[in-house]
Amino acid sequence: MTNFESLGIEEGLLAAISALGFTEPTPIQEKAIPVLLQGTKDFIGLAQTGTGKTAAFGLPVLQLINKDDRFPQALIVCPTRELCLQITKDLGTFRGKKSAIHVTAVYGGTSIGDQIRDLKKGTHIVVATPGRLIDLIERKAINLEKIHYVILDEADEMLNMGFKDDIEFILQNTPNRQSTWLFSATMPPEIRHVSKKYMDKPFEITIGKVNAGNANIDHQYYQTQHVNRYETLKRIVDFNPGIYGIIFTRTKADAQTVTESLIREGYDIEALHGDLTQAQRDKVMSRFREKSIQLLIATDVAARGIDVQGITHVINYELPDDTEVYTHRSGRTGRAGKSGVSVSIVTPRETYRLRQIEKLINSRFHKMDIPSGKDVCRKQFFHFIDKLLQTDISNGEYEAYLPVLREKFAEVDKEEILQRVAALEFDRFLKYYENAADLNMREDSRKDRKGTDRNERSAGRERPRAAGDGNYQRLFVNLGTRDGFYKASFLQFILDMSDLRKDVLGRIDMKEMNSWVEIESGVANKMIRALDGKNFRGRKIRMNDAESGGTRGKNRE
Known part of the structure; x- marks a missing residue:
């Protein structure tokens, strides 16, 4: 059995990760760590999010740092503030409390003056977003002359966000690096171009197939007419009462509109989009991580770098226009060995794009029937009953109220009590779904008067x-x-x-x-x-x- 010690990780780091419960390395860690510990080889690692990439590069870089030299020796570049902070936090956890290695995060949306002061105090590792790093370089507030190791994390996301020129500028300003490590979920041509231009015969590994989806994710789709997209979303959410997930929309306007509609109808949801200030964004993410809200609705750009554990569902309110973006969306669930569900709401005109995504991720989508109103009520009812039976009553002073309860319910039989509890909990659902329409597209409903299949005609318009x-x-x-x-x-x-x-x-x-x-x-x-x-x-x-x-x-x- 492979363990971290056999990979060459030193004793101090072993003690820290052992305390975290790390026992066996993941496939990306097992293949990457021995190569990166050499410190002299350029490296490309292709693996999905949630596979342990941060530890794969974080443990080697912590071990390679010379603690006695208090200047930046390693630079980690990532696309978003959230990921920047997450990597910094993970490195702090990996190194242990007694380590003398200092890690500094620099990112936009906060005071650059404070970050400059932190850098002047001396640091070993800098974790940065491209825009803020370039700002610091141009102000001559950071010296990259002695950077030995450059790590590009989520490289495909950075290029998708338009950071190609920024990445090249950063690589040009780290002329004395001993090695460059590039981690990515996909391998678009732009990344291949960067690797050929700035890397020397990189050692490349792929965990799973390139662009393949996570095997722990069940890819599902619900087909409906465009006019029924919002109602279909509500059915999916209502049919999964324990859902903890992210809903993706194409634009920030869609994100705000859908959020406002769902909030009016009593759903626990917040929006994450580009119009939010950094303070508002932090507040939303804090509430989501604490599970104070059940659902987060986000645009692709706003969701870059979100790393939240335990997400059960990703819902594509609309399919992304760039098929490779689907890989990043679905990768928010099914992490750390857990299973997850990626749901897409699809109109007939979008079926062709679904097939493109299937080829990209090398996985089939399962077609699901949109739940009926009765299905939703039944699912919610049994979820409530299970929650009722599992409620912990050991900590409260409930016995003091029992005499009053017995008196109040003396003339009410057990069945009526149960009916009243159900009515109190499900009155809204029962009324809403009492005459709910069937949102599924049936074969006979897809024919026009001439017998022509509407799906075929609409699919033809997409060609x-x-x-x-x-x-x-x-x-x-x-x-x-x-x-x-x-x-x-x-x-x-x-x-x-x-x-x-x-x-x-x-x-x-x-x-x-x-x-x-x-x-x-x-x-x-x-x-x-x-x-x-x-x-x-x-x-x-x-x-x-x-x-x-x-x-x-x-x-x-």
């Missing part, structure tokens, strides 16, 4: 269309990948600008300098009015009908 398709109009816009967009972020940008829903869009073709967007003809002019003439980073946006001839042969401004 690439000719530019002259009568239902869609093709628009030109002078924005492309050179402007820092990838497909998902570009889609979110144009929808946020125009206040339209993604259902009106068809195919999007992105080039370096320009892009073309297919959109339903009825709302094409609304999108043009929303974007054309607006400024983006000091440059005027041009958007118009691609078939009008006005854009052909022209360079962007």
Whole structure:
């Protein structure tokens, strides 16, 4: 049996991780630690979140640090403040209370002056988000000349968030590093480009298949019409009374709208999106970690780096536009060997994207029936009964009230008491679901009067269309990948600008300098009015009908 001692971990660290209950290394730890302890090899580790990557690089870097040299020797770069703080906390736990190794976190959303003062006191390891680190470099408030080890954690997320140039800038400013360690859940071309440019024959390991989903996660989907998406979400939540999860939406507007609707209906939920201040964000995350709220609704950008244990469900209110983002969403559950459920609410037009994700994660989605109203009430009832029977009554002075209770219920038989308890607890559910509609899409309901399958027609609309398709109009816009967009972020940008829903869009073709967007003809002019003439980073946006001839042969401004 492999243990941490056989991997080469020193005695002080062994004592600390043993106190934490670490006995056997995870697969990523078993393969990575012996290589990283050499300190001279570049390394790429591909593994899903929740597989123990922090210990895989954290234990070796703590062991390699020279305690007598009080200057930054190791730099860990990660995408978000939450992950930055989590890594710092984990390193503090791994090193033990008596360790002389100092770890400093630097991140945005808080005083840079305080962080500069912390750095001046002397530190061995710096954990940083890219933006704040670059700010410190440009202020000459941090010296990276003596950095030996650079660790890029959640590298694919950093690149998805537009940090490619930042990462390259950081690597250029650590010229004396002995090794670079890159950890990622997926391996998009941008990461391969960075590794080829800045790493020397890296030792690469993959735990599971590249981009594969966590085997502990059950991938489920519920198919319904778009108009029933919100009601389907409520059915899923109500059918899982013990749920502790994250609901993902495409935009912050969707996150806020759905949150407000659910709060009005009595659900324990908070929203996490880009409009929150750091103090508001911290408060929401604190309540979620303490389980004061049962559900967190978040956009993909806002949820970057969230590491919360015990999440039972991830619900995709809408599928992500970038299929690789699904891997990060679903990876929030099924962590540390526990099982989890990733649920997607899908319309017929989105089925094709579901199949793309299946290929990416090499796993099948299980189609589930949307629970009926009676199913929900039955599930809630039995959950309540189980909770009632498991309630601890050993600590209260309940016996003092028994004489009064006996007197009050003297004329009421046992069955009536049980009925009254059930009515008190389930009156809302019973009334709400009394005449609840069937939200499932039945085969006979998918046929039109001519017998044509509506799913086939709608799925056909998702396939690439000719530019002259009568239902869609093709628009030109002078924005492309050179402007820092990838497909998902570009889609979110144009929808946020125009206040339209993604259902009106068809195919999007992105080039370096320009892009073309297919959109339903009825709302094409609304999108043009929303974007054309607006400024983006000091440059005027041009958007118009691609078939009008006005854009052909022209360079962007």
